[in-house]
Amino acid sequence: MKIQLAKVPVVIFLSILLVFFYLLTIDRNPSKIPSNLLNKNVPYFETKNLIKDEIFISKKEFGKEVILVNFFATWCEPCRNEHRYIKNFATKKKLKIIGINYKDNPNKTKKWLEELGNPYSDIPLDKKGEIAIDWGVYGIPETFIVNSKGIIKYRHVGPVTEKIYKEIDLLINKIE
Amino acid sequence: MLPSLGNCALWLSLFFAILQFIISNKNYNLKYTSISVFGLLITSLLSFFVLIYSHIISDFSVLNVYQNSHTTKPILYKISGVWGNHEGSMLLWIIVLTFFNYFIFKLLNKKNLIFVLKTLKIQAFISIGFILFTILTSNPFERISPIQENGLGFNPILQDPALAIHPPFLYIGYVGLSAVFSLSVATLSLNNNEKIVWYNYMKPFVATAWSFLTLGIALGSIWAYYELGWGGWWFWDPVENASFMPWLLATALLHSLIIVEKRKSLQAWVLLLAILSFLLSVLGTFLVRSGILTSVHTFALDPSRGMYILTFTALLGVYSLTLFGIKSKNFLDKNYFTLFSKEGSILVNNILMTVACAVVFLGTTYPLIIEVLTKNKISVGEPYYNSTVIPIAIPAILIMGIGPILSWSEDKKIKFFKKILPSIFLTIAMTVFIFLIYESYSIIGIAGIILSFWIISNNFFVLIKKNNKNPISMIIAHMGIGLLIFGITGSTVWQKEKINRMKINENTKIENYNIFFEKISEVKESNYVAIRGNFLVYDNDQNIIALLEPENRYYPVTKNFTTEASIHTNLFRDLYIVLGEGNLDEGWIVRIYHNPLVIWIWIGALIIFIGGIISINNNIKKLKILNK
Amino acid sequence: MKKNFFIIFVYIFFIQFFINHSYTVEPEEMLKNQEQELRARKISKNIRCMVCQNQSIDESDAPLAKDLRMLIRNKIIKGQNDTEIYKFLSDRYGDFILLKPPLKSSTLALWFLPIIFFIIGILVIFNHTKKSKKI
Numbered sequence: 001m002k003i004q005l006a007k008v009p010v011v012i013f014l015s016i017l018l019v020f021f022y023l024l025t026i027d028r029n030p031s032k033i034p035s036n037l038l039n040k041n042v043p044y045f046e047t048k049n050l051i052k053d054e055i056f057i058s059k060k061e062f063g064k065e066v067i068l069v070n071f072f073a074t075w076c077e078p079c080r081n082e083h084r085y086i087k088n089f090a091t092k093k094k095l096k097i098i099g100i101n102y103k104d105n106p107n108k109t110k111k112w113l114e115e116l117g118n119p120y121s122d123i124p125l126d127k128k129g130e131i132a133i134d135w136g137v138y139g140i141p142e143t144f145i146v147n148s149k150g151i152i153k154y155r156h157v158g159p160v161t162e163k164i165y166k167e168i169d170l171l172i173n174k175i176e
Numbered sequence: 177m178l179p180s181l182g183n184c185a186l187w188l189s190l191f192f193a194i195l196q197f198i199i200s201n202k203n204y205n206l207k208y209t210s211i212s213v214f215g216l217l218i219t220s221l222l223s224f225f226v227l228i229y230s231h232i233i234s235d236f237s238v239l240n241v242y243q244n245s246h247t248t249k250p251i252l253y254k255i256s257g258v259w260g261n262h263e264g265s266m267l268l269w270i271i272v273l274t275f276f277n278y279f280i281f282k283l284l285n286k287k288n289l290i291f292v293l294k295t296l297k298i299q300a301f302i303s304i305g306f307i308l309f310t311i312l313t314s315n316p317f318e319r320i321s322p323i324q325e326n327g328l329g330f331n332p333i334l335q336d337p338a339l340a341i342h343p344p345f346l347y348i349g350y351v352g353l354s355a356v357f358s359l360s361v362a363t364l365s366l367n368n369n370e371k372i373v374w375y376n377y378m379k380p381f382v383a384t385a386w387s388f389l390t391l392g393i394a395l396g397s398i399w400a401y402y403e404l405g406w407g408g409w410w411f412w413d414p415v416e417n418a419s420f421m422p423w424l425l426a427t428a429l430l431h432s433l434i435i436v437e438k439r440k441s442l443q444a445w446v447l448l449l450a451i452l453s454f455l456l457s458v459l460g461t462f463l464v465r466s467g468i469l470t471s472v473h474t475f476a477l478d479p480s481r482g483m484y485i486l487t488f489t490a491l492l493g494v495y496s497l498t499l500f501g502i503k504s505k506n507f508l509d510k511n512y513f514t515l516f517s518k519e520g521s522i523l524v525n526n527i528l529m530t531v532a533c534a535v536v537f538l539g540t541t542y543p544l545i546i547e548v549l550t551k552n553k554i555s556v557g558e559p560y561y562n563s564t565v566i567p568i569a570i571p572a573i574l575i576m577g578i579g580p581i582l583s584w585s586e587d588k589k590i591k592f593f594k595k596i597l598p599s600i601f602l603t604i605a606m607t608v609f610i611f612l613i614y615e616s617y618s619i620i621g622i623a624g625i626i627l628s629f630w631i632i633s634n635n636f637f638v639l640i641k642k643n644n645k646n647p648i649s650m651i652i653a654h655m656g657i658g659l660l661i662f663g664i665t666g667s668t669v670w671q672k673e674k675i676n677r678m679k680i681n682e683n684t685k686i687e688n689y690n691i692f693f694e695k696i697s698e699v700k701e702s703n704y705v706a707i708r709g710n711f712l713v714y715d716n717d718q719n720i721i722a723l724l725e726p727e728n729r730y731y732p733v734t735k736n737f738t739t740e741a742s743i744h745t746n747l748f749r750d751l752y753i754v755l756g757e758g759n760l761d762e763g764w765i766v767r768i769y770h771n772p773l774v775i776w777i778w779i780g781a782l783i784i785f786i787g788g789i790i791s792i793n794n795n796i797k798k799l800k801i802l803n804k
Numbered sequence: 805m806k807k808n809f810f811i812i813f814v815y816i817f818f819i820q821f822f823i824n825h826s827y828t829v830e831p832e833e834m835l836k837n838q839e840q841e842l843r844a845r846k847i848s849k850n851i852r853c854m855v856c857q858n859q860s861i862d863e864s865d866a867p868l869a870k871d872l873r874m875l876i877r878n879k880i881i882k883g884q885n886d887t888e889i890y891k892f893l894s895d896r897y898g899d900f901i902l903l904k905p906p907l908k909s910s911t912l913a914l915w916f917l918p919i920i921f922f923i924i925g926i927l928v929i930f931n932h933t934k935k936s937k938k939i
Contacts, residue, residue, distance in 0.1 A: 006504045009448060010497040013455070016541065017490050022548055023468050024482050030469045033553050033854070036898035103867075129871050136896040138854035138868055406863045413858045515933040523932060527925040535918045542905075542914050550910060555852050557860070557903030564918045567815065756865075 035144075035155035036136055042150050043134040050106055050123035061098065061122065063150035066175055068097045068168075070120070071132055071142045073104045074112040079141045082159035083116050086143075090119035093172060098122045102140050103129050143168070147175050179238045182226030183317035189219035189270065190307045196277075197300035200293045206284070209296065213281040216303065220274045224267045227316050228258050237323045240264060240316040246329040246733050248703040256340030260331075262465060262481075263316035265343060269461075270310060272344075272351040273303050276381070280355055283377060285803055291372045294362035295355075302354050305488045313481045329733030332704065338399035346392030346419060350457040352385025353422060356429070357454035360447045361496050364503040375436040375443075376802055378450065380795035382433060386426040387788025393419050394781030402743055407671060407752050407769045409777070412561045414469055417540045418460030421533050425453035428529035431522045438584065439519060443507035444500075445526070451496045456533075458489045468544065514586045521579035528572040535564045573627045573661065576654060577634040580646050599633035606633070614670055614772070624665025631658030649794060653787025660780030666773025667750075673770075679763035687770045689751065690714040691724075696760070704729045706740075709755045709764065713744060726755040750774045835877050844877045847889055851876070852901050860903055 037043070042062045049056040061067070070086050072079040089095045099120035101109050106125060113120075126132055135144070138157070145154035145168065153175055156164050196212035227240065231254045236242045244261045245254055258264040277299045284292045310316075356378055363374040396416070401409040410416060429449045435442050463469065466482025513519040539556045546554050581595055606629040607622065614621075635655045638646055674686045683692040694710040706729040713722040722744040729738045744751040750771040758764030835841040848862035853869045861869035872893070879889050893901050905911045 006444070007501040009452070010494060010501055013493045013497055014490075017486065017493070019541070019545055019548055020462070020466075020468065020486055023544055024466065024479050024486065028547075030467065033898060033900050034551065036894070036896060129868075133871065133875065134896060136898070138897065408863065411858050512932060512934040515929070520933055524929055527929055531918075531921045531925045534921045538914065538917055542911075546910060552910075553898065553900045554905050554911070555900050555903050556905055556914065557850075557852060557858070559850055559904035560914075563904075568922065 032157055033138070035152070037152045038155065039151060039153070042146055042152060045124070045131045045134060047124045047126065047131065050101060050109060050125055051120070052122065056122055056124040062146055063148070065096060065148050066172060067146045068095050069100060069144040069146060070097060071100045071102050071135070071137050071140045073102045073140055074108045075104065076140055078159035080116065082141055082161070085160040085165045087117050087119040088165070089168070093169070095172065096121050098124065100124050100126050100131060102126050102132050102137070145171060145175060178226055179230055179235065179317045179319065182223045182230070183315065185219045185223035185226065186307065186311060186315070186317065189216055189223065189274070190304065190311060192216040192219060193300050193303040193307055197297055197304060200297040200300060202290055202293060209281070209293070212300075213278055213296070217274045217278050220267075220271045224271050227264060227267055228255055231255065231258050234327065236325070236327055237319050237321070238316070239318040239320045242320055242324055242327045245327040246703065247326055248733065249329075249335070250702065252340065253335045257334070259343045260334045260339070263310070263314040266306065266310040266314050267316060268343060268347055269351060270303070270306055272347050273299070273306060273354060276351060276355040277303060280358070283799070283803070287803065288372055290370055291362055291366065291374065294365055295358045298358035298361050299355065302358065302492070305492070309484050309488065313478075313484055329731065332729065332731040332734060332736045332738050333403065336399060336403060338395050342392060342395040342399060345388050345395055349385050349389025349392050350422065350460070352381055352388065353426065353454040353457050355381040356385060356450045357496070360450035361499060364447060364499050368506065373802060375433050375446065376795075376799050379433050380792050380799060382426060382429050383788050383792040383795055386423070386430050387785050387792065389419070389423050389426060390781060390788065391785040393423060394778060398778055401774070402741055407667070407771050412539070412558050414540050415460070415464050417536050418463050421536055422453045422456045422460065424529045424533040424536070425449055425456060428526040429453060432526050435519055435522050439511060441509050441511040441513075441519070442523070443509065444504040447504065447507060448500055451500060455489065455493050455496070458485070458492065462486055462489060516582070516589065517586050518579060518582045518584050521575050521582055524575050525572060525579065528568050532565055532568045532572075535568065536561065539564070570623070570627065573631065573657075576657065577630040580638055580650060580654065581634060596634065599630065599637050602633035602636070603629040618669050621665060621669035624661060624669065628658045628662035628665060631655070631661070647791065647794065649787045649791035651787075652790065653784050656780045656783030656785075656787055658780070659776045659783060663773045663776030663778075663780055667771045667777065670772045671769060674768045676766055677758070677763045678766045680760070682763070684766070684768060686768050688716050689770075691753070691768055693766070696764070699727065703733065704731045706730065707755070709766070711742070711753055713751060722751065724751065724753045726753045728755055745775050747775060748772065835881070840880050843886070844873070844880055847876050847886060848873055850903050851893060852903050854897060854901060
C-alpha cells in the first residue's frame with residue numbers, strides 16, 4: 001500500500017502541469033472577463049436620446065435587426081482611437097450602431113462627434129453609468145453585437161483594433 | 177564592447193554548467209569539478225556586473241537598459257532596476273544558483289564524495305536549465321540600433337528601497353530550495369551501500385532558504401503597505417501565494433528534519449517535501465513570467481517563456497517524483513510516535529503546514545482549472561482564504577506554543593500541564609491588559625491576542641528556565657512569530673479609517689489625534705513632480721508629534737501617476753495619510769488611517785529571520801564536526 | 805475517534821462565522837444607519853473591483869468601484885437582502901465579481917477539498933501515532 005502511495009505525487013504533478021500547458025497553448029487574454037450576458041436578452045433601459053427628441057426605449061429598438069452597441073465617452077482616449085472602426089461599421093457595413101454615451105457631458109459629446117464624425121443612429125445618455133452596470137460594462141469602450149432577436153451575442157472590452165474589427169466583421173456575416 | 181563581454185560570460189557560464197553536469201562523477205579528477213564550480217561562479221558574476229555597469233552608465237545600446245532605465249533615475253534605482261525587470265532578474269536567479277552551487281561544493285570531502293558529486297550534478301542540471309532559458313528567451317545583452325538618446329524610464333512604483341532588496345532576499349529563498357532539491361534527489365539516487373547523514377547536509381540550506389524567504393516575503397508586504405495606499409499588506413494575490421506556498425513547505429521541512437535527525441523517522445516524507453518545495457518555487461516563477469495570469473507582480477506577458485519554464489519544471493518534477501516513487505521505499509520506517517510528545521507536535525505542524533499549502537494551491541489554481549473546464553472565470557479572493565487557511569493556522573499556532581516544552585517520546589499530561597501553567601496565566605493577564613487599553617471586543621481580536629501571547633509567554637518561560645535544552649535560535653524564531661501574530665491582529669482587527677474632504681487650515685480628529693491641514697505645495701525632484709500636502713499631527717495635549725507629507729506624484733518619462741502615503745510609526749500604532757484628488761476651492765479628499773501595532777509585523781519577521789540565521793550557523797558548525 | 809471528528813467539525817463551522825465578520829473602517833459614502841452601513845461594508849469587501857488587480861470595491865479608488873458601493877447602499881436602503889444584491893451583481897458581471905466563490909456544482913471541489921485535506925491530515929496523524937502507554 002505504501003509503495004503505491006509514493007507514485008501518487010507524480011500523477012498529481014503531471015495533471016496539474018497539463019492544465020497549465022493547455023492554458024498556455026490556447027488563445028486567451030488573462031485580463032478579459034467574458035460577458036455574463038451572452039445569449040441573454042438586452043437589458044431593458046429607457047433614457048434621453050442625444051440626437052432625437054423622443055426617449056430611447058430599448059424594447060422598441062432591439063429585436064428587429066442586427067445592431068452594434070458601442071459604449072463610449074469623450075473623456076476616454078481609447079474611444080477616440082477606435083472611432084474610425086466604428087464609423088467603418090456604419091458606412092461600409094451599413095450596420096445600425098447605437099452609441100451609449102457613458103457618464104458624459106452632452107454638449108461635449110456633440111462637439112466630439114462633430115469633430116470625429118457620427119456613426120450612431122441613436123445616442124442614449126447614460127449619465128450615471130447605471131445602464132452600463134446593467135450591461136456588465138467595466139472598461140469603456142466596450143462593443144456588443146446584438147442579433148435580430150434582441151439577444152446579445154458578442155462583447156469586446158477595450159478599443160476596437162484591426163484584429164477585433166476583422167473578428168466582428170466575420171461574426172456579423174454569420175449572425176442573424 | 178562591454179555588453180558583448182557580458183553575453184560571452186553568460187555563454188561561458190552555460191559551458192561551465194554543462195561541464196559540471198558531465199564530470200560530476202567519481203571517475204573524473206576532482207580538479208575539473210573545482211574548475212567548473214569556480215568557472216560557473218565567476219562567469220555568472222561577471223555577466224551580472226556587466227549588466228549592472230551598463231545600467232549605471234546608461235548604455236542605451238543594450239535593449240534591457242533602454243527598456244528599463246533612464247538618465248534621471250537615481251543611481252541606487254539604476255542598480256536595483258537591474259533585477260526589477262524580467263531579464264535582469266533571471267541573471268540574479270543565476271548568480272544565486274551558482275553561489276549555492278559553490279556552497280555545496282565546499283562541503284565535498286573524501287567521505288561524502290559520491291553524495292556531493294551527485295548533488296552537484298543535479299544542481300548543474302538546474303543551472304543549465306535557467307541559463308539556457310535566459311540565453312534563449314530572455315537575454316539581457318540584446319542590442320538595439322540606432323541607439324536612442326534616453327531610455328523608456330522605469331515603472332515609478334518600483335523605484336523604492338523595500339522593493340529594491342525584496343527580490344534578492346526572495347531569490348535566496350527560492351534558489352536555496354534548489355540546493356535542498358538537489359540534496360534530496362542525490363539522497364534518493366544513492367545505492368544501498370552508500371550511507372550518509374544527508375539530513376545534516378540539508379539542514380543549513382533549508383534554514384538559509386527559509387530565513388531569507390521569510391524576510392523576502394515580509395519586505396514585499398512592507399512595500400505593499402506603504403506604497404499601495406490603504407494600509408493593506410497581504411492580498412492573497414496569486415503571486416504572493418506563489419511565495420507563501422514554498423514558505424509553508426519549507427517551514428514543515430525545517431521542523432521534520434529535526435525528527436529525521438533525532439528519530440531517523442519521516443525520512444521519505446522529508447525527501448518528498450524537499451522536492452515539492454523547490455518545484456513550487458519554480459512553478460511560482462512560471463506563474464509570474466508566463467502571462468498565464470495578471471497580477472501587480474507579473475512581468476512581461478510572454479507565452480513562449482511560459483512554455484519553456486513549464487517544460488523545464490515538468491522535466492525536473494517528473495524525474496524527481498518518479499525517482500521518489502521508486503526509491504522512497506528504502507527510507508521507510510515503522511516508528512510510531514505518541515501524539516503527546518515533541519515528535520507528535522512536529523508531526524502535527526507538518527500536517528497542518530502541508531494542508532495549508534494544499535489549500536492555498538487549490539485556491540490559486542482553481543480559477544485556471546475552471547477556465548479550462550467551463551470557459552467561465554471565477555475569483556477566489558480573500559474571503560475564501562480567510563475561511564480556509566485561518567482555521568488551519570490557529571491549531572498550528574497553539575501547538576507551536578507547547579511543542580518546545582513537550583519532551584521527546586512521551587509526556588505525562590499532569591506534569592506537562594504544571595509546566596505550562598505559568599504561561600497560561602501570563603497569556604490571560606496580557607490579554608486582559610490589552611483589552612483594557614483598546615476597549616474593543618472582537619472575537620477574532622481576542623483569539624489573535626491570545627495566540628500571540630500564548631507563544632510569547634511559552635517561549636519566555638522556556639528562555640528563563642535553568643536547564644533549558646532548547647536551541648536559542650528556535651526560541652528567537654518562535655518569539656518572532658508571536659510578535660508577528662500580535663502585529664497582524666492589531667493592524668487587521670482594530671484599524672480605524674477617516675475619509676474627509678479637507679480645505680487648508682481645517683482639521684480632522686482620529687482616535688486621540690488632531691490632524692491639521694497646514695498647506696499644499698509643489699515639489700520638483702530629479703524624475704518626478706508632485707503635489708505635497710503638509711499635515712500636522714497634534715496629540716491630546718496639543719503637542720505636535722509629527723509632520724505628515726503625503727504626495728501625489730507625476731513621473732513625466734513613463735507618464736505615471738502615483739500616490740505616496742505618509743506614515744508616522746511608533747511601537748503602538750501607525751498614522752497613515754493619503755492625499756486624494758482635489759483643489760483649493762473645494763478642498764482635497766484626505767484618507768487617514770490609525771493602524772495599531774503594525775510595526776510588530778515587521779519586527780516579528782526580522783526576529784524570525786535572526787533566529788533562522790543563528791540556526792544556519794549552528795547547523796554548519798555541526799556539519800563541519802561531522803565531516804572531520 | 806468519532807468524538808474528535810465532531811469537535812473538529814464544530815470548530816471549523818464556528819470559526820467561519822467570526823472570521824468573515826470582523827469589521828474595520830468607515831468610508832465616505834456611509835449610511836446613517838450603523839447596521840446597514842456594516843452590511844454595506846461586508847458586501848463591498850466581497851465584491852471584486854473589475855478594473856483593479858485583486859482588490860475589493862471597498863478598498864479601491866476606481867470610479868466603477870465607487871458606483872458599485874453606492875449601488876449596494878441604495879439597494880440596502882430599499883430593503884434587498886444580501887443574496888439579492890450578490891445576484892444582481894453576478895447576473896451582470898458573472899461570478900468573477902464575487903471574491904468569495906459561490907457554492908455551486910462547479911465550486912464544490914473548491915469548498916470541500918480543504919475539509920477533505922484536513923481530514924486526510926488528521927487520519928495521517930492518527931495512523932502514525934500510537935496510544936500512550938497506560939501506567
